[in-house]
Amino acid sequence: MTSRYTARAVMMAAISSGQGKTSVTAALARKLTQQGLRVRVFKTGPDFLDPLILQRASGAPVENLDLWMVGLDRCRALLAQAATEADVILVEGVMGLYDGTPSSADLARAFGIPVMVVLDAGAMAQTAGALVLGLQQYGPVDVAGVIANRVGTLRHAQMIRDAMRGIPLLGTLARQAESLPERHLGLVLPEEVAAFDAILDRLAQELTLDDAAWQAMQPVDFIDAGEPARPARSLQGKTIAVARDGAFAFLYPGNLACLRELGAALKFFSPLADEALPEGIDAVYLPGGYPELHGQALSGAARWQQSIRAAHQAHVPVVAECGGMMALAESITCTDGATWAMAGILPGRVVMQTRLAAIGQQALHTPQGELRGHAFHYSRLESGVAPAARTVKQVSGEAGEPVYRVGSLTASYFHAYFPSNPAAVADLFLGVS
CATH class of the missing domain: 3.40.50.880 (Class I glutamine amidotransferase (GATase) domain)
Structure with missing residues (x-):
């Protein structure tokens, strides 16, 4: 017996690594949580560090989604379960939107999740529109909107908005004096930074959202195909x-x-x-x-x-x-x-x-x-x-x-x-x- 659950959901994706996906996803998760919404976050592909950051931001466990490693059926079950518990589901992509086999775009299309493009706009203005339109049309994928990272001024944000040709600019995040610290395998563990929650709170405060455009996004249907087969309890008593x-x-x-x-x-x-x-x-x-x-x-x-x-x-x-x-x-x-x-x-x-x-x-x-x-x-x-x-x-x-x-x-x-x-x-x- 199958069941259907709905939640507002987006795939947080970008043109490449280094665009600020984790910072923006963490800021959005913390901001929505502070508004009283129940937020579940997932991470695309193999990753240990980003999920720890996102768990700290959202206050809920973060699982990995991947069509090859995790598998289609388990991904479906995890998303359906999250939809029973959450108002909003955020899925942080990996690398660029179309990078990898399977890619973040493949995952988004498999479950009908629209893409939220995270774009480092610190060194561009109108060209942002060309990049976002290219990401939309290459797949194609359903682009719900854009969150521009490292935006300098209100005028800068307006130039980006005007370049989008109908795609909503759902949010902007200003240039940050302090970002999430990193090392050779990625971001640091949250418990290593005494002021980690303060950093997340500041990012959430600096993230400006277009509430009307956000509310206009249609919820996504997630299907629960029923109770999955349980493995044999081969380790019972161990x-x-x-x-x-x-x-x-x-x-x-x-x-x-x-x-x-x-x-x-x-x-x-x-x-x-x-x-x-x-x-x-x-x-x-x-x-x-x-x-x-x-x-x-x-x-x-x-x-x-x-x-x-x-x-x-x-x-x-x-x-x-x-x-x-x-x-x-x-x-x-x-x-x-x-x-x-x-x-x-x-x-x-x-x-x-x-x-x-x-x-x-x-x-x-x-x-x-x-x-x-x-x-x-x-x-x-x-x-x-x-x-x-x-x-x-x-x-x-x-x-x-x-x-x-x-x-x-x-x-x-x-x-x-x-x-x-x-x-x-x-x-x-x-x-x-």
């Missing part, structure tokens, strides 16, 4: 320790939900706080993050290191992704030359570099089928351990990230999206290779 702190923060909400749907109980702990693994666990999950920024603390975390080594020696399955894998190598050498000793379960050393080492969606072929996800890292692992498997790059089909197996450890730079194949995930945490 308890999984999950690292979660400033060094291990790259976690898809869907991954935790998947583990719980498989029947697992989750216990969270902080290696950064030198917490030992919780007692009575059956497996360990070390997600990605920024261990290189906390090398000294992790190097000195003796209780954490002793507990993970003891668990590994006791053949407890350990699943380590990207930053989690880095923390289990022998050492991490940072770009400033500092070297920090890590847990040493995976032979080899990690070396940070200033250039990007890998980016893009990939899949791991397993006996249970394809487990989908992505890779994005600036470091390299120098190890003599032969890979037990390799992922496959989504578009090219070329070999992707190595997957290492050392005893009960499975480690890779590959970030898996667990709901793409719950059965394969269950095998990982049961230690079935």
